[in-house]
Amino acid sequence: MKIPSIDPSECTDCEVCIELCPTVFRRNDAGFIEVADLPEYPEEEVEECIKNCPADCIAWEEV
Template sequence: MKELLSTKVLAIDFEGCILCEICVELAPHAFRINDAGFVEILDIDVYSDENIHEAVNNCPKDCISWE
């Protein structure tokens, strides 16, 4: 049985996003630019590793948040 390590979920404020791709560079396992040209949060088991925290902290528009 898979252990639930985190109940936090990432959210992106698309109005604030300037598509700088910093989040994609820092945590490519969690973020990507989709075909429609928006940042997409990928479906992974745990959203709490260091790279994701770095992406959240380094987004220049503060548009990645935890819910």
């Protein structure tokens, strides 16, 4: 299965991914953007986030 992942060292905290796809991307208690634990991920919405992430730090990961 494919899950989206964020490279935290590149993330600029802009919240574009949260605005575009709040079911997948959220801010955790430590203040970092993270990927929610979901049984499956909406491919089109995540693709939109990948395209629009200004830091280019979201990618699919095969697990």
